[in-house]
Amino acid sequence: QVQLVESGGEAVQAGGSLRLSCLISGHYHGYTCLGWFRQAPGKEREGIASIFSDGSTVYTDSVKGRFTISKDNAKNILYLQMNSLKVEDTAEYRCAAGYYVGGECKYEDWGLGTQVTVSS
Numbered sequence: 001q002v003q004l005v006e007s008g009g010e011a012v013q014a015g016g017s018l019r020l021s022c023l024i025s026g027h028y029h030g031y032t033c034l035g036w037f038r039q040a041p042g043k044e045r046e047g048i049a050s051i052f053s054d055g056s057t058v059y060t061d062s063v064k065g066r067f068t069i070s071k072d073n074a075k076n077i078l079y080l081q082m083n084s085l086k087v088e089d090t091a092e093y094r095c096a097a098g099y100y101v102g103g104e105c106k107y108e109d110w111g112l113g114t115q116v117t118v119s120s
Contacts, residue, residue, distance in 0.1 A: 002025070004022055004096070006095055006113060009092075010116070012085055014086055019081050020093055022077065023075075024077070028109070034050065034095065035097075036095055038091035039092050048063050057069050062088075068080070086118060
């Protein structure tokens with residue numbers, strides 16, 4: 001059974017920084033893409049960053065230049081460094097793992113989420 005467990009979410013003031021972590025454990029075959037998603041109250045879930053097995057990354061426009069996704073393969077941890085946080089970054093953040101198939105990531109395993117609250 002695979003488990004993805006996020007941590008690092010908390011309340012922070014606008015302009016601040018947080019680093020989210022996602023520990024991946026259990027029995028799984030090598031994922032070829034890992035990602036971070038977020039969902040704010042009343043809004044749809046949004047994919048914000050992905051990292052692929054070759055180390056390449058993609059970001060949604062709203063976080064480009066502020067957020068950085070990375071991974072520690074030895075520790076099986078996915079990170080999301082978030083800088084220059086804005087009130088609109090407030091959301092529940094979830095990590096996900098999957099496989100790159102047919103030109104897109106098919107996410108199969110998900111964490112339960114960690115809350116990030118940014119105040120002005």
